Amino acid sequence: MRYAKAVLTAVILLATITSLCVQSGQKAEREKVVVGVIGPMSLPEGMAEEKAVKLAAEEINAQGGILGYPIEVVVGDTKLDSNTASTEFRRLATIENADVIIGGFSSGVMLTMMETMAETKTLFLADASSPAHAKKVAENYERYKYWFRVTQNNGSTFALDLADMVKFLKVSGYDASKVYIIRDEHVWTDPVVEALKPLLEAEGVEIVKDVRVPRGYSEYEQLIQDAESMDADLIMPILAIAGTGDILAKQWATLKPNLLLAGHDLAAIDAEFYNKTNGMANYEIFIADGGALVTAPPTEKCKEFVEAYKKKYGHYPESHQAYGAYDAVYLYKMAVEMAAKAGEKDPFDPDVLVKYLEKFDASNPAELTRPIAFYKNHDLMWGDKYVRNWISQWQDGKQYIIYPDSVANGEFKLPPWIEK
Amino acid sequence: MKISTLFAALLILISAALPLVIPEAYLYLIGLTYLFAIIVISWDLMVGYTGQVNLGHTTFVGLGAYIAALLQTPLRIGIAVHPAVAIIVGGLAAALVGFVIGVITLRLRGYYFSLVTAILPLVFMQTVFIWRDVFGGEEGFSIAGYALFDTTLSKYYFALILLLVSLAAMLKIVRSRIGLRLMAVRDSEELAESIGIDTTRYKVLAFVLSSFFAGIAGAAIVNYRYTVGPELYDIPLMLLVILSAVLGGLGTIYGPLIGAIVIYLAKNWWLRDLISMASLPINDEIVLYAILIAVGILMPRGFFHELQDRLKH
Amino acid sequence: MIDVLLKIIVFGAVVGGIWGLVASGFSLIFGVSRILNFAHGAAFVCSAYVAFMLISSGVNVYASILAGLAVSGLLGILVYSLTRPVRKNEVMVIIVTLALALLIQQILLVNFGDRGISIIPLVKGVVELNNLKVTNMRVTSFILAVVSLVSLDLVISKTSIGKRILATSQDSEAAMLIGIDVERIFILVMVLSSILAGFAGILYAQIFAISPETSLRALIYAFAIVILGGLGSLRGSIVSSFIVGYILVVTITFLGARWSEFVMLLAIVTILVVKPTGLFGVEE
Known part of the structure; x- marks a missing residue:
């Protein structure tokens, strides 16, 4: 009998939790573009990613959004833990319905998130530098093709x-x-x-x-x-x-x-x-690392970004992850617009966007805070004219x-x- | 039929029906929570019932995880056994290591056991870095394609069943004569010895059982998220286990179970939003540790005992 | 060969001296109050962070260091007051001090980030001994550490307050009966030990650098040392901190840096298996 009441409390507890999360889930008509940013949010790397993505979204929204849809930013915290990261990635992808997820940081956590990415088929414009990640794309393209390394070169x-x-x-x-x-x-x-x-x-x-x-x-x-x-x-x-x-x-x-x-x-x-x-x-x-320094921005856009960042947040980017995260939002916008221009039925479909992102190759880099192009395995292109x-x-x-x-x-x- | 049994049945029914109402992403998290709960109650089996503070429980979580992962995917050491076999072997290996360590350290009273177990996970974590060709170093490795299940739904039920089976087994143990003797050892070692209980033997037994379940849970986590990494050995996980068990109430099995579910969901779900609303320079870990200190001092027997006492009066 | 030997002696001594300051306090607290103070590493890093913060905002270096030491001492009082209600409950003592240690680590992490900070060495320059360069800061640290450890030992073994501390550590109830204010002794030992750890942190931050993670590292070293020396034995911990220092340096020299941590941890576990009471410990 004395356990009974405790069990009852547990039931009530569980029921509350259940009711908390029933509300979301259904896919409606598109009203906005949801950009997820994921990283270790108590560390400079994660904070820089979040701030940079929000800055980019603000700028893009001020100019009319992506194909007229405003960007909404949703944030996930990996806490540098693989269990948490895979849960958060899944939440952003399926509950928040993120159209694209940006960020990452730390090779092991990235490895786990790539599995969640493959399961949820979410476009992932990522950080981290381990060669193992790009190798997965090369070995099993269909499963891992949604992954692109944007922030920094392969280690x-x-x-x-x-x-x-x-x-x-x-x-x-x-x-x-x-x-x-x-x-x-x-x-x-x-x-x-x-x-x-x-x-x-x-x-x-x-x-x-x-x-x-x-x-x-x-x-x-x-x-x-x-x-x-x-x-x-x-x-x-x-x-x-x-x-x-x-x-x-x-x-x-x-x-x-x-x-x-x-x-x-x-x-x-x-x-x-x-x-x-x-x-x-x-x-x-x-x-x-990451191809940009506050004191020596390699491109005009980078100079503007660094100053805009300082203006908005009162200090320069706290880590180089900021450049990649900022670029990723613009890169996504470019890819969607290219897809729409080419007459794609759903220019937000990740499978479609992979094709358009791949168009940024050696001969056609995207000129952002750094010139971004991809290899066949979706690794960030290295070189004086690209990112190094x-x-x-x-x-x-x-x-x-x-x-x-x-x-x-x-x-x-x-x-x-x-x-x- | 007793009311408590009825409630237990109801609770199981609700858990089994959760997939009908809960979106997949949360289901994934809740399943993971079940596996975490196994780690917590297995810690309670040792700490709550023998009074020996094991600070290195993650040693066994990590061991189970790595051994199962290595056996499952042919890409590392060229062996590919069935995942179910790998999980059990993972548990057995953890139990074996637990046995060796237990025999060595549990002979002595006092704090030696805590000190040694505090160091253990660090030793095992070093092996991951040093023999990284096998263990994958800091990055860990993936077993995608060789895991036990491939949909969130099946993983969820797997976690639920594993939790129920482990819970039932551990309840059976603590309610048996073994459990009684363990508590006798905890409450007074001298007294237990004087009535002819071989205290060391029982402590080792509890440690081995506890390690076994931790190993199984570790191996199951790998099958759940498809990757293995050194953070399964690491201190933050250990602390989360301690936190959950202490908040729930040591030596009750049910308390740590509830503690594990509440804490894990809180940490991975709503606590962060709550804190960012307060906009203070703190993070969720600071809040959790502060709660732990408060509970440790104000109600050292945990919420579960408190609750029981309140309900009784 | 002489070069190598000299290198080992010099570097091992400095490392040993600094960890000796941490471990002796840890051991003293345990000896007197039977509290396994997991927050001891926090005292080690806090002093350095406070000093760093004050120095960067322009406060005099020595005043900053004193302030850092004071904060470490306050931390000792905090540990005392938090553990007082649960002192009889071994499990809760471990858990409360451990939670405090991590709480402090997280606060530092949130406010200062995960990268290290360092204090500019008070003593500059390098001395050369037979082709071996040793920074004067290391030499100074070694001397300061040894002086502190020796005076600690003298205070404990020679003075009347030391005798009261010893009496309390042998049997606190008996000590109470002969009129020793045991609680005051507890506070005194907590504060003194925390300041010693804080002092070690200040020295460490001048030779190396300190990050929030260093607090756990300091704690683990303290663990390793007291296990080796025997729980509660002050001289045991002093001697074994030098042994640990030498194990570390010898491993780096002959096996390579990658093995340093692993060998040390393994050595500790081995010692426990062979002689579980440590070198100077007594079975309880």
Whole structure:
């Protein structure tokens, strides 16, 4: 008997929950375009995505929406958890009836969301950089074709950027013939280093050591001295997950070894990085993931976007995910309008839109905050004329792109303590 | 027939009828909630009934998940067994690891068990990163195409049935002589020993059973969402389990069950909207942890016990 | 070979010293009040965040650090008051302090983001020992840590307040009977230990950097160390923090950085299997 009442409460509880969610679900005549944005909403990456999508929607709505329909933005939070992400994606796709979902972030969460995307057949203009995602599209096109990588290049293209960086340094008078790699203990760095090896070999550059560090690793001073004792010319970080690139920069600046710090460090892209390291990030060379920097916007549209963002939110984009999310809304609009112009019966049908998005190929990039084009596997096209990870340097509190020349707004500076 | 049985039957009927009224996306979430509830009640089986705080329950969730996933898809280690077999093997493997760890740590009284189990999931998570060719590293891997079910509806019923079976099994255990002895151990180890109960043996037994169900739940989650990843080992999941069980009331099975359902749905559903309405610089986790502290101090026996007491008087 | 040995000795010592500050307090709290303080890592990071915040807004560096330490001390009082009503309930003590730790971590995450912050080293420059560069900040930290640990040990073993602390940790009821205000001892130990952890955090933020996640990391190190040293044994934790420091550095040197965490955790588990009471612990 005493359990009975408890069970009764449970029933009431369940019934309330049930009644809460019965209202939605039916598909009506189109009155609006629903754009879903999904990401880790307590982290800068997710917040930037949400803000950028809302900004783009506002701009588009002010100009009459997409084919006359206003955009409504709905938000999902992955909390960086695969269970939550798949639930939220499903909610956006089937309850909110999102016509397109934008965002993502984090490879594992993305992998799970791609399954939900395939089940719900939702167009997904995505972030995250793992090669595994595009591989799925290539292997099972019909199932995963709704996925396009918009925000940043496939992680393995870092190899091309890093090789170019070494070449560029050589041209600028810093001959880095011995490279000491410090990278994440993570699947994403494997294809990078694999592709990088032959590229560096062709340049006559030797990888003297390849060190993998776990998440949260902090003892870089030992590695820096190890690199110095091996006569390395530069330490090349390939760090995103470790989350401690700031410690590496700090310890490098403190020890002042006779070698450069140049590579990919996700933390260094953050505009606050200089302050958070008390200026010790000075002279660090990094790779601007996502193809845009606040201090050096590559296109006119990007310049406008960055300023509009600042005007609306009081600060510049907190992460590079903002560019991709903003572009994704416009890209979607372009694809829908192309489909409508071509006389498609339902220009919002995801299966139809996939065809039109694929039209943005090497010969026909979409000129947005960055020029966007796709490969056959829906991966974001890499190159000087498309999106690439610009080689940049921190100089006295400011980020400068130093290569390639077409977008560079600064010159490479050698740290004063280095003698070569 | 007792009224409680009637209510239980009614509740099961409602759960079974939910797909008729609830849209698919929420159904998916509720199914996932059932699987989460298995983890929570299995934690209660150990913690609520023996008084030993297991801080590494996710070790077994993750183990079950990875082992089932590896066995199911031929793409990783070249083995492809039937998903049902993989799930059971996942549970057994978790139970085996639980046995080994239990034998080592439960001999000692006090906090050693908590300290060791707190470290365990971190050790297992490291294995995922270090042997990433097998486990897929931070990214995990997908078993799409080799999972047990492929529609949300069938997955939902699978989760529901699995929950009911696990619940029935665990209730059976705690109401049996084993359950009584476990509670004797919890309430006073000295007394239990003096009446001839081998306390270590019973604690290990509870730990093994608890690990088994956690492993099964982990394996089922993989079949539910098609991917496996290291977050199944991770601390946030562990905390959500603790939160649900404590709010519900330890040592009652029903309490943690209700706690699990309420907390999981709240966290994944309406809590965020509620908080964003308040527009404070907080997130849902802050709210949940604050509630946990408050409940821990004000009603350490949990809502379920509180409710029982109120109803009795 | 000498180079390698020197490197191991120097780096291991610094890491050991900092974690020793965290672990000794953790151990002391447990010894005296039988509270397993999961919020100890929060004291470690909070001081650094407070100091960072004040320094960035232009406050004097030393004043900022003192303020940071004060906040850590307040956190100790908070832990004391939250655990007081549930002290007898082992399960709830773990859960309440754990929830507090995560609450603080989330608050930091929401307000400062997940990327690290660091405090500019108070001591600049590098000394060179036989080709090995060691930053002066590391040397200073090591000295400060050792001085703090030694004085802590002296206070506990030599002074009258220390004797009262010892008496309470051996048997709090008996201590009460001989007229010791046990509650005051509890508060004192909580505050003192939290300040020690906060001090470690300040040092850590100068050599490395601190992010919200560091609080869990500090807690896990403290765990590992007290397990190794034996629960409640102050000297045990001091000695074993250096052992853990050396395990870490030796692993990095000979096996590679990727193994550092794994080997340390595995070593702890192994020690527990072989000698579950730790090196200096006594079975309860």
